[in-house]
Amino acid sequence: MTMPKRDTYTPESLLAVAVEVFNERGYDGTSMEHLSRAAGISKSSIYHHVKGKEELLRLAISRALDGLFGILQEPEARDGRAVERLEHVTRRTTEVLMTELPYVTLLLRVRGNTDTERWAMARRRDFDHEVAELVKQAVADGDLRPDVDARLATRLLFGMINSIVEWYRPSRGGAATADEVADAVVRTAFAGLRI
Amino acid sequence: MTMPKRDTYTPESLLAVAVEVFNERGYDGTSMEHLSRAAGISKSSIYHHVKGKEELLRLAISRALDGLFGILQEPEARDGRAVERLEHVTRRTTEVLMTELPYVTLLLRVRGNTDTERWAMARRRDFDHEVAELVKQAVADGDLRPDVDARLATRLLFGMINSIVEWYRPSRGGAATADEVADAVVRTAFAGLRI
DNA sequence: TCTTGTCCCGACCGATCGTTCGGTTACTCT
DNA sequence: AGAGTAACCGAACGATCGGTCGGGACAAGA
Numbered sequence: 001m002t003m004p005k006r007d008t009y010t011p012e013s014l015l016a017v018a019v020e021v022f023n024e025r026g027y028d029g030t031s032m033e034h035l036s037r038a039a040g041i042s043k044s045s046i047y048h049h050v051k052g053k054e055e056l057l058r059l060a061i062s063r064a065l066d067g068l069f070g071i072l073q074e075p076e077a078r079d080g081r082a083v084e085r086l087e088h089v090t091r092r093t094t095e096v097l098m099t100e101l102p103y104v105t106l107l108l109r110v111r112g113n114t115d116t117e118r119w120a121m122a123r124r125r126d127f128d129h130e131v132a133e134l135v136k137q138a139v140a141d142g143d144l145r146p147d148v149d150a151r152l153a154t155r156l157l158f159g160m161i162n163s164i165v166e167w168y169r170p171s172r173g174g175a176a177t178a179d180e181v182a183d184a185v186v187r188t189a190f191a192g193l194r195i
Numbered sequence: 196m197t198m199p200k201r202d203t204y205t206p207e208s209l210l211a212v213a214v215e216v217f218n219e220r221g222y223d224g225t226s227m228e229h230l231s232r233a234a235g236i237s238k239s240s241i242y243h244h245v246k247g248k249e250e251l252l253r254l255a256i257s258r259a260l261d262g263l264f265g266i267l268q269e270p271e272a273r274d275g276r277a278v279e280r281l282e283h284v285t286r287r288t289t290e291v292l293m294t295e296l297p298y299v300t301l302l303l304r305v306r307g308n309t310d311t312e313r314w315a316m317a318r319r320r321d322f323d324h325e326v327a328e329l330v331k332q333a334v335a336d337g338d339l340r341p342d343v344d345a346r347l348a349t350r351l352l353f354g355m356i357n358s359i360v361e362w363y364r365p366s367r368g369g370a371a372t373a374d375e376v377a378d379a380v381v382r383t384a385f386a387g388l389r390i
Numbered sequence: 391t392c393t394t395g396t397c398c399c400g401a402c403c404g405a406t407c408g409t410t411c412g413g414t415t416a417c418t419c420t
Numbered sequence: 421a422g423a424g425t426a427a428c429c430g431a432a433c434g435a436t437c438g439g440t441c442g443g444g445a446c447a448a449g450a
Contacts (some may be wrong), residue, residue: 008397026306028223032438044440045398053438083389109304111221144388148379152371156383159358160351167350176347184343188351192387193339194278203427227408239410240428248408392450399444406437415428420421 011059014039014049018056019102027057027106028113054116057106061120064103067096068127083143086134087186094161094182098168105165128158157189206254209234209244213251214297222252222301223308249311256305256315259298262291263322278338281329282381289356289377293363300360323353352384 017039021030032053036043050056071077076088097104107124110117132154138144144153164181176184212234216225227248231238245251266272271283292299302319305312327349333339339348363376371379 024306025308026221026223028221029306029308031436033436041397042399043438044400047439048397111219111224113220113224145382145386148383148388149371152376152379153383153388155358155362156355156380157388159361160355163350163354163358166354176344181347184347185351187340188343188348188387189383190387190389191340192383192385193343193348193352194385226406228406236427237429238408239430242409243427394449395447397444397446399442401441403440404437405439407435408433409435410433411431413429415426417424417426419424 009039009041009049011049014046015056015059016102019060019106022057022060023102023105023109026109054114057110058116060103060106061110061116064100064107065120065123065127067100067104068093069123071096072127072130081143082134082137082141086131086138086144087190089131089134090157090161090189091182091186094164094185095178097161097164098170098178098181101165101168101170108162108165128154131158160189161185204234204236204244206244209241210251210254211297214255214301217252217255218297218300218304221304249309252301252305253311255298255301256311259295259302260315260318260322262295262299263288264318266291267322267325276338277329277332277336281326281333282385284326284329285352285356285384286377286381289359289380290373292356292359293365293373293376296360296363296365303357303360323349326353355384356380 018030018035021034021038024030025034030053032043032046035053035056036046039046050059071089071092074088074092077085077092079085107120110120112118112121132151135144135154135157136150139146139150144150164185168181170178213225213230216229216233219225220229225248227238227241230248230251231241234241245254266284266287269283269287272280272287274280302315305315307313307316327346330339330349330352331345334341334345339345359376359380365373
């Protein structure tokens with residue numbers, strides 16, 4: 001365990017800066033020049049910490065995926081009635097999305113132009129499929145309405161959750177807290193908007 | 196009214212090709228070389244039909260926005276109880292999103308890197324605000340649950356609707372039709388997933 | 391004080407970016 | 421047949437892309 005002798009960048013702290021810029025301008029719309037200006041070091045110095053632009057993307061995406069798949073390992077997501085497990089996954093996914101906001105945002109926006117991006121998309125699909133199984137089971141248990149296709153319902157549910165990255169900004173003191181948003185998501189998704 | 200003498204590109208038919216590529220690779224990830232290959236004509240020939248890459252984006256976004264704002268002009272969106280108008284806008288937005296899928300997809304993905312993109316984002320916000328007013332009114336009427344903030348509810352609703360562009364593909368014969376999807380969206384959003 | 395290794399820099403690389411230009415082909419009209 | 425023009429092309433433009441390179445500044449251990 002070595003403490004940094006002067007305050008300098010680590011791959012992690014550089015990643016935090018890079019991810020912010022990626023999310024503002026889009027990954028393809030961000031040049032290494034943009035990153036260097038945002039980080040306050042020269043373009044070539046970035047290569048001292050990371051191998052290149054795509055590694056920054058890979059690191060960010062890995063962090064997001066680790067957070068999401070971690071949810072599926074939690075006891076509340078593995079034991080009990082399917083509909084309860086689904087509610088837990090819904091709430092926790094919303095929470096992870098907000099605590100790891102910039103990383104998950106990046107994950108949700110990859111288009112599949114490189115191997116790294118295609119791998120990210122495949123892992124995301126894996127996660128979605130696991131939740132879709134949960135929905136299917138809950139329908140079979142008679143806990144979810146059977147008149148909406150399970151696959152479609154899963155997609156709409158994730159659509160609602162994932163859209164949080166489009167507007168949630170943790171800084172806003174007056175805005176909703178993570179808990180309040182998670183409550184609203186679970187309530188809206190399961191009970192609906194109407195009275 | 197002049198008919199094309201040989202089958203050649205018009206700005207509109209070229210736009211259709213370009214938008215497909217934009218959606219596959221992302222706007223910034225698409226080069227004019229990519230477009231020329233997809234269109235089957237040379238890179239320089241594209242400039243005979245349109246002024247440049249950004250004009251293609253502007254044309255596509257305009258088409259999407261026209262479709263969306265057209266909904267707000269429909270009689271069912273202007274007269275009657277707020278909650279009924281909201282349901283109509285929800286259904287019609289879902290439908291327009293699916294019929295104009297590639298154009299709306301592009302609209303939903305702009306990041307604000309150019310004037311054109313910032314204009315698109317501003318217009319989108321205008322649309323969202325008009326719907327948010329509808330939600331607010333429906334809550335005041337006592338037709339929507341008051342325990343979820345109107346602004347938040349609007350965002351979740353649009354999140355659900357807009358996420359359709361991530362998976363809906365009109366070609367699939369076996370998949371859900373536009374009507375079925377619109378039904379499911381309205382039902383899920385207003386009545387919830389649970390029985 | 392001298393070496394070692396971390397951290398960073400300016401200069402530069404070949405490739406690719408969006409765009410322009412001069413010219414050729416192919417069709418329509420007279 | 422000849423003129424006019426819409427559609428297209430290859431070659432090249434300056435700018436910028438992601439990435440490399442040799443070396444300088446600085447701190448820690450000897």
